[in-house]
Amino acid sequence: MASDNQHIEDLVRKDYAAGFFTELETDTVAPGLSEEVIRFISAKKQEPEWLLEWRLAAYREWLRMTPPNWARVKHAPIDFQAISYYSAPKSRKDAPKSLDEVDPKLLETYAKLGIPLREQEMLAGVAVDAVFDSVSVATTFKDRLAKAGVIFCSFSEAVREYPELVRQYLGTVVPVGDNYYAALNSAVFTDGSFCFVPKGVRCPMELSTYFRINAANTGQFERTLIIAEAGSHVSYLEGCTAPRRDENQLHAAVVELVALDDARIKYSTVQNWYPGDAEGRGGIYNFVTKRGECRGARSSISWTQVETGSAITWKYPSCVLRGDDSVGEFYSVALTNHRQQADTGTKMIHLGRNTRSTIISKGISAGHGQNAYRGLVRIAATAAGARNHTQCDSLLLGSRCGAHTLPCIEVRNPSAKVEHEATTSRISEDQLFYCQSRGIGTEDAVNMIVNGFCREVFRELPMEFAVEAQKLLGVSLEGAVG
Amino acid sequence: MLDINDLQVCVGDRQILRGLTLTIGEGEVHAIMGPNGSGKSTLAHVLAGRPGYEVTGGSIRFKGEDLLVLAPEERARQGVFLAFQYPVEVPGVNNTYMLKAALNAVRKHRGEQELDAMEFLQFVKKRLEIVQMNESFLSRGVNEGFSGGEKKRNEILQMAVLEPVLAVLDETDSGLDIDALRIVADGVNQLRSAARSFLLVTHYQRLLEYIVPDQVHVLADGRIVKSGGPELALELEMRGYDWLRGQDAA
Numbered sequence: 101m102a103s104d105n106q107h108i109e110d111l112v113r114k115d116y117a118a119g120f121f122t123e124l125e126t127d128t129v130a131p132g133l134s135e136e137v138i139r140f141i142s143a144k145k146q147e148p149e150w151l152l153e154w155r156l157a158a159y160r161e162w163l164r165m166t167p168p169n170w171a172r173v174k175h176a177p178i179d180f181q182a183i184s185y186y187s188a189p190k191s192r193k194d195a196p197k198s199l200d201e202v203d204p205k206l207l208e209t210y211a212k213l214g215i216p217l218r219e220q221e222m223l224a225g226v227a228v229d230a231v232f233d234s235v236s237v238a239t240t241f242k243d244r245l246a247k248a249g250v251i252f253c254s255f256s257e258a259v260r261e262y263p264e265l266v267r268q269y270l271g272t273v274v275p276v277g278d279n280y281y282a283a284l285n286s287a288v289f290t291d292g293s294f295c296f297v298p299k300g301v302r303c304p305m306e307l308s309t310y311f312r313i314n315a316a317n318t319g320q321f322e323r324t325l326i327i328a329e330a331g332s333h334v335s336y337l338e339g340c341t342a343p344r345r346d347e348n349q350l351h352a353a354v355v356e357l358v359a360l361d362d363a364r365i366k367y368s369t370v371q372n373w374y375p376g377d378a379e380g381r382g383g384i385y386n387f388v389t390k391r392g393e394c395r396g397a398r399s400s401i402s403w404t405q406v407e408t409g410s411a412i413t414w415k416y417p418s419c420v421l422r423g424d425d426s427v428g429e430f431y432s433v434a435l436t437n438h439r440q441q442a443d444t445g446t447k448m449i450h451l452g453r454n455t456r457s458t459i460i461s462k463g464i465s466a467g468h469g470q471n472a473y474r475g476l477v478r479i480a481a482t483a484a485g486a487r488n489h490t491q492c493d494s495l496l497l498g499s500r501c502g503a504h505t506l507p508c509i510e511v512r513n514p515s516a517k518v519e520h521e522a523t524t525s526r527i528s529e530d531q532l533f534y535c536q537s538r539g540i541g542t543e544d545a546v547n548m549i550v551n552g553f554c555r556e557v558f559r560e561l562p563m564e565f566a567v568e569a570q571k572l573l574g575v576s577l578e579g580a581v582g
Numbered sequence: 583m584l585d586i587n588d589l590q591v592c593v594g595d596r597q598i599l600r601g602l603t604l605t606i607g608e609g610e611v612h613a614i615m616g617p618n619g620s621g622k623s624t625l626a627h628v629l630a631g632r633p634g635y636e637v638t639g640g641s642i643r644f645k646g647e648d649l650l651v652l653a654p655e656e657r658a659r660q661g662v663f664l665a666f667q668y669p670v671e672v673p674g675v676n677n678t679y680m681l682k683a684a685l686n687a688v689r690k691h692r693g694e695q696e697l698d699a700m701e702f703l704q705f706v707k708k709r710l711e712i713v714q715m716n717e718s719f720l721s722r723g724v725n726e727g728f729s730g731g732e733k734k735r736n737e738i739l740q741m742a743v744l745e746p747v748l749a750v751l752d753e754t755d756s757g758l759d760i761d762a763l764r765i766v767a768d769g770v771n772q773l774r775s776a777a778r779s780f781l782l783v784t785h786y787q788r789l790l791e792y793i794v795p796d797q798v799h800v801l802a803d804g805r806i807v808k809s810g811g812p813e814l815a816l817e818l819e820m821r822g823y824d825w826l827r828g829q830d831a832a
Binding site: 528529530531533534535536537538539540541542544545548549551552553554555556 | 654658671673740
């Protein structure tokens with residue numbers, strides 16, 4: 101019914117609430133990519149020689165590669181020479197030692213986004229490593245973490261202070277030549293987060309990083325490395341949002357997780373980057389490589405993601421289950437509205453015996469949004485007794501969006517058990533009317549139904565993140581059915 | 583309280599209601615009976631504002647105001663409640679959450695303070711007793727995996743929470759065994775009051791043994807062909823509907 105679709109569209113059409121831009125003087129390198137630029141970045145960051153060589157090796161690999169074209173996303177070719185690969189907020193030479201030393205404008209930006217660092221510091225008990233453009237400007241709660249023996253710092257700092265740890269693990273989960281964007285990241289990454297949890301330690305707090313893209317035409321190339329030694333536990337939260345910009349901005353991060361014997365890593369993401377306007381102009385290209393390796397026996401890695409932002413999302417947080425009895429989990433909510441495109445999913449690579457994995461993917465498409473789940477479950481010949489359960493559910497709002505499920509299952513061990521379930525549904529008029537007839541307005545009803553649809557994923561999120569995620573879905577959907 | 587005058591309703595090309603007139607006073611309980619396809623459920627849905635029903639003539643006034651101009655959620659906030667014949671499942675949405683959202687939407691409309699989680703829990707616990715449900719009911723998904731009887735009881739629970747002015751029960755008795763019917767009827771009887779009117783839509787006289795109506799109307803071919811007291815239901819039970827077809831309202 102035309103009128104219903106119109107109503108759906110009115111509901112879907114909701115401007116991005118975080119669209120503002122902070123003026124900061126930035127120390128930005130001229131656009132273009134070359135060995136010189138990489139040397140410049142490395143020198144600027146006073147990196148050791150081995151890291152420069154590692155970057156250059158990645159760059160040479162990248163030059164030989166071509167951009168992936170298999171994903172169900174459409175965009176104009178990216179001009180990598182038009183991107184500026186380094187941008188740092190101009191402030192004092194010494195990094196700020198406390199929030200007082202942080203550029204007040206920056207703090208203002210965070211406040212607008214509802215991320216008051218001070219309050220977080222005092223109330224939430226969350227250590228924040230805030231990445232603004234490419235350089236970390238605020239790190240808190242270091243003392244408490246240090247007492248527990250946990251290292252949580254910017255990637256640059258880790259390179260300076262713990263070069264051997266970085267050298268030992270960097271690129272061991274996502275090799276420099278893994279894929280086009282990972283190679284690019286390895287060549288030009290400027291900063292990110294580093295976390296090391298020593299043997300037997302349970303990290304005393306949730307760790308979080310807020311990423312934010314700001315300066316125009318500056319690609320963001322974050323690098324995150326988390327290492328959980330034997331028997332340790334860590335929960336890491338990543339959340340981000342970006343101000344309104346007219347041009348597409350490339351974001352190609354790499355996240356590597358390493359879990360040794362009996363270690364547990366929980367990595368949660370709430371992503372709300374600028375998705376572009378209703379016509380699809382602007383918006384972030386989020387081409388991210390996230391992978392964790394359960395290197396030790398009985399280790400586990402759990403990815404939870406709530407993806408509501410970006411013009412294009414190309415992202416497959418994966419687990420390599422090398423250790424016997426290790427466990428990989430992937431819980432995902434991906435929402436596409438307007439002209440957003442998402443091609444996301446996971447890979448579960450079972451190598452060890454009795455390895456187990458769970459995949460729960462919830463895709464929501466509204467407006468002209470296109471949402472693809474792409475998954476690989478690979479059971480190697482060595483993975484006797486491996487098990488996987490996959491559940492992919494898609495929810496459509498309106499008649500012009502699309503949902504696609506592209507699962508791939510490879511089983512090379514006869515004792516493995518693999519299950520795959522998939523559903524596609526619409527928000528039914530019956531459900532909406534039912535809620536309305538109880539006094540609940542259309543928007544709230546849609547919100548409620550969508551949140552119900554995502555419940556299995558939200559319950560995996562840490563409490564405060566779950567609340568945030570629900571609000572985010574509400575904002576992203578304000579406007580979606582009738 | 584409710585004045586329906588010469589109501590004409592189409593679904594697609596088909597005319598379902600052909601000049602239905604009905605008045606329900608405050609605190610009254612009316613039953614609408616009639617054969618399949620006579621338009622009983624259509625009437626219930628039109629009262630609640632379900633999309634897909636086109637009102638081509640006549641009027642519905644509720645508390646003196648035009649009901650037809652209101653969106654479904656506005657009608658609910660004004661005090662119209664429909665207990666569904668087939669309550670819908672809303673997977674993953676906690677029963678408490680929906681009840682609380684509904685109640686607070688209604689309270690907000692009335693200018694009353696919204697209840698917080700603790701206050702609501704206190705409030706809803708008392709309502710649970712009305713339908714003999716235990717608290718485990720609250721934490722389940724809305725109608726998710728509920729048996730037929732549980733779904734109907736859940737409808738009555740929602741009614742008990744929202745405290746409507748006009749409750750329309752659309753074949754609430756269908757698919758219920760005798761025990762569940764008794765519980766549902768008991769719940770309805772507890773909610774009867776001088777300020778609350780009921781419209782019971784039913785096929786069978788059985789429900790009316792438990793919920794004794796003030797008036798019984800027979801709907802056939804889109805209009806009310808006969809009205810009377812509770813004894814009319816018994817007569818229908820014995821004689822069926824055929825003898826009334828073609829007759830005009832008494």
